[in-house]
Amino acid sequence: xxxxxxxxxRNYLNFKRLKNRDYEFLFNLCSEDEYIVFDTExxxxxxxxxxxxxxxxxxxxxxxILSSQTFEVYLKPSGKIDxxxxxxxxxxxxxxxxxxxxxxAIEDFLNFIGCRTLVGYYLEFDVAMINRYIKxxxxxxxxxxxxxxxxxxxxxxxEFIPQGNIxxxxxxxxxxxxxxxxxxxxxxxxxxxxxxxxxKLKNGYKPKRI
Numbered sequence: 452x453x454x455x456x457x458x459x460x461r462n463y464l465n466f467k468r469l470k471n472r473d474y475e476f477l478f479n480l481c482s483e484d485e486y487i488v489f490d491t492e493x494x495x496x497x498x499x500x501x502x503x504x505x506x507x508x509x510x511x512x513x514x515x516i517l518s519s520q521t522f523e524v525y526l527k528p529s530g531k532i533d534x535x536x537x538x539x540x541x542x543x544x545x546x547x548x549x550x551x552x553x554x555x556a557i558e559d560f561l562n563f564i565g566c567r568t569l570v571g572y573y574l575e576f577d578v579a580m581i582n583r584y585i586k587x588x589x590x591x592x593x594x595x596x597x598x599x600x601x602x603x604x605x606x607x608x609x610e611f612i613p614q615g616n617i618x619x620x621x622x623x624x625x626x627x628x629x630x631x632x633x634x635x636x637x638x639x640x641x642x643x644x645x646x647x648x649x650x651k652l653k654n655g656y657k658p659k660r661i
Contacts, residue, residue: 462594470590474561478594481566486511486598488570488646489522489560490638491577492540494532498579502528503553504542506560506581507638509646511570514654516646522563523639525550541636557584568596572621572645575599600624600645603652611658624648627658 466478489508495501508522525542527550537543551559560581571577574597582592601619608617608627621641625632630647633640652658 458596465591465594468590474589477561477566479566481568484513485567486570487564487567488642488649489577490571490641490645491580492542492638493580494528494536498576498583503580504528504540504547505638506556507642508563509639509642511646511650514650516643516650518643521639522560524556524559526553526556527551553584554588557588564595566595568598570598570600570645570649572600600649600652604658607652608658628652628656
């Protein structure tokens with residue numbers, strides 16, 4: 452209850468800062484059985500200076516992953532991509548030849564997510580990266596509710612090893628939830644795998660004792 456009150460008050464202030472009323476839909480009430488699972492690939496891990504290179508997302512409705520309703524966009528970086536970062540995100544300069552201008556890409560993303568609850572793996576970082584773009588554009592931060600899958604996994608696992616260390620690496624969670632690894636590392640595939648984890652945990656799956 453308190454969390455809802457805090458969220459509501461923050462969004463009241465957030466709404467007042469909205470520069471473009473065309474985006475009031477972000478603050479609407481959305482169906483509780485719809486979610487957007489998303490992931491970003493970035494040039495680094497600092498939301499204050501690094502850039503988004505791609506965004507991948509998938510919609511969940513009524514406990515089903517709507518694989519026909521995915522979102523994928525590549526964003527033009529402001530400069531050359533560092534060779535070390537390519538080893539991590541595997542996005543090459545040739546992959547960005549037809550990339551969108553950042554503002555257009557973010558606008559398309561906002562229209563895709565609407566007011567739905569956002570789900571992700573270490574979602575705080577991805578939200579911070581999106582906020583880096585929308586704050587100067589719209590004067591706000593993302594008003595959507597958020598759900599962190601690693602937190603759900605932790606809460607379901609801690610009962611087995613209350614005084615132990617829980618491995619929250621993505622591959623470990625995948626294996627322990629018996630979710631197939633889709634192999635290719637990109638934002639859309641990561642979003643779909645995260646969606647599968649979320650639904651399995653949400654619907655009562657108990658991770659095995661590790």
